[in-house]
Amino acid sequence: MRGLLVREIEGFLHRYPGMRCFLLFLTFCCTSIAARPNVIFIISDDQGYPDLGCIGTKPVLTPNLDKLAAEGVRGASFYVTWPACTPSRGSVLTGRYPQRNGLYDMVRNDLVNYGYVYNAEEYATSPEMTLGLDPKEVTLGDMLKKAGYATGCVGKWDMGQAKRYLPLQRGFDFFYGHGNNGIDYYTHERYGVPSLFRGNVRTEEDKGSYVTDIFRREALYFVNENLGQKPFFLYLAFNAPHAASSFSEGTVAGKKRSGGPGVQVPEKYAALYQDKVKDEKLARYYGGVTCMDEAIGALMDTVEKAGQKDNTIFIFMSDNGGSGNGGNAPLNGSKSTMWEGGLRVPFIARWPGKLPAGKVTDEFITALELVPTLLAATETPAPEGVTLDGFNMLPILRGEASSPRKDMFWQRRSDKAARVGNWKWLESAKGKGLYDLSTDIGEKTDLSKEKPEVLKMMQDQFAAWRKTMDETEPRGPFRDY
Template identity: 65%
Template sequence: MKSRRLVTVLFALACLGLGYARAAVRAPNIVLIVSDDQGYPDLGIIGTKPILTPHLDRLAREGVRATNFYATWPACTPSRGSILTGRYPQRNGLYDNVRNDLVSYKHRYTAEEYALSPEMTLGLDPKEITIGNVLQSAGYRTGVVGKWDMGQAKRFLPLQRGFDFFYGHGNNGIDYYTHERYGIHSMFRGNVRTQADVGTYATELFKREALRFVDDNRRQPFFLYLAFNAPHFASNFEGGVQAPEAFVRRYPDMDPKERLTSYYAAVTCMDEAIGELLARLDQHGLAQDTLVLFLSDNGGSGNGGNHPLRGAKMTMWEGGLRVPFLARWPNRLPAGVVTNEFLTALEIFPSLVAAAGATPPENVVLDGFDLLPVLGGRKKSPRTEMFWERRGERAARVDNWKWISSPKDSSLFDLAKDIGETSDLTSSHPEIAARLADRFAAWKKLMDATEPRGPFRDY
């Protein structure tokens, strides 16, 4: 009898040990946070503006802040498409914004018109594989909260693109309170539009849904893509950034009617939502096992400028392309480190695949690499080149040289000495300008030769 009991106890201990072993090798949770039009200097920890971002500052103190990090396009849709696919916009096909341009002329779409408009009929090509597809296949519970921006027809929505959960809007902007886009209601739960939360500020809703997603999935590996529309201006005919009055009052020394005040307040409201998410990870004991990434989708707009950078959203200047980036992964990444390594949003997809121990998609060309060893200080960034194209505007960065070309002219800058792009060196270094122009042409030829993708390619 005693020996039988001993065997039973030993078996139980062995099972318990096996359980611990399984728990120890559980894949990490991943939280990817993207803000909208938040400028390079728009973090309190940088100290150049009176903007209040205590929770993002906490992420920076507890992780790594990158100062040399780029989006793939100077506006939202192509930039976010690259984050989700790990591919240049020119490779994944989504190389311009999906937008109904008639709203610029105050046209209010009827439901019938909207159903046939670009915002309802265009989106990320269904052949593209998203990071949601890869992590879902690896056993993750995957969710999107916020701005999807990859199309609104059912075939484009997250539940058909590798995600188990979706609450947010499929187009590239809404009114923060009515959730309409120039008169068309645009908030979704899953594949269905919902008006259940009309009247509640969008950032508050995205916070609520993000917290619920973490609560509901805390016992298994999860991937949360939390894509804010803040601090983008509201997509209504009045324009401007919308922010709750309580957050506007946090800036008593600024004019409450000024757009910049609302911009700061919208950022601070978003920051508080991020803080509550971080607190929920702490509450569930998940912080140590969760990789958190934060970045903006493109350069700042209506934010009082991006000094020391030149330019803003929709431009090829550094102020349109260089964005804030933060990463925290306790015991895996160092705390309080600032890196100036050359990195881009193309690195996010392969980095998340590596962090999850997942298998990269077969026969898919990815344009980035795993940046985690770089953030950890274990290696230098292998990136030496980056290219951008927006309609007639082109740009290339090779090492520290930056070349910009438009139908009007071209210019050359040494970013190692001139991050503000104030001194055009084309005349003094024509051979370097020619070399970068050649590198851009080679990249463009490569992109043109890739398997074509919709919605814009002619094939």
């Protein structure tokens, strides 16, 4: 039968010789598409710089992330663009500073801090529903979808909940997750408001189920639907190990709320740490990380069993520094601060055969590099007319080149910071100073008085960066134009 089919095809090509070139071209295209790598990009929420088992300074159990690091590259000097959720995640998907893409502050309802529960009409016109990433911005989902990738977003979106802001309108084919901040892990509400979406529609179909398990299920569904069919890009954004945005039992309407449930986790995960740490909240924080790690391991196993391990890029990072995690030593500070503990985060990249295994790099790299790097890895052209603030860091991760990044700048309202070379300067409500990170990663010795010329240089560089940001094409939601 096979011989007959071959003779039939040969006879067809003999009668229509022009088709031979077309079929060769079609074969080339199919081969090229099949060879393009899958991308699984995982981002955790409020996971601190030292909070990986492979670092060895804490009792946290992360065997699957440790395996990713052992089979890939771990960055020890990797920075985000903002010390809290929304602007950091906006930069991850646009490759642009928050001050350039317009999402340079949080999208939040402040009255919940005083125990206020919004009714449906109030919520519809509140900041959480009306603000988001400017629709003019091009996301990594847009870029890879245009290049022929299946694109999926699972988990925390945090860049707007109105329809125009949601993932299906921002380059993603598939979305199951929440548009706002750290929801309750079981009710899936943020301060009383149901927050999960399937596509563009709010859903309570999974109410009562632990949300990390739900995101694991949906991520596996998307991957299994596309493995071997077409290259895919999965953006898996956990809300773990962020504390739940729920009112505590003692909340009184109109009064400043205090405390809250912290990180919620099934008891079996917290039990892993109850003999290792005295603080129950810390045990639950670690348990939340371990549960997330298991979900990541399920994805790794699925890709490997499908024979796609070598053709799949795994990226892992946290969106900002740790909070409620027992500290970020040897770094100073935590989430929401301009100290290293708020800005320097864990980072892992694995691409077997394309990146070395077991390498730790101390090269200066940032979240701004992610979009250009993934465009290069997937052979996808950068969007025309869009200024990206990073570069392809594959040569740096391979150890073939030094990082071309010489500086990085941050601003959160009146809080400012800059890193130029190994110098770090910050001026904020929680502290200020000039530090030499090559000898003082913990930012303990302020050299402002000893090095006034360096201090001025840092301030001048920051002012020049700020001027550049102000001169760019304006983007909402916060900029006045």
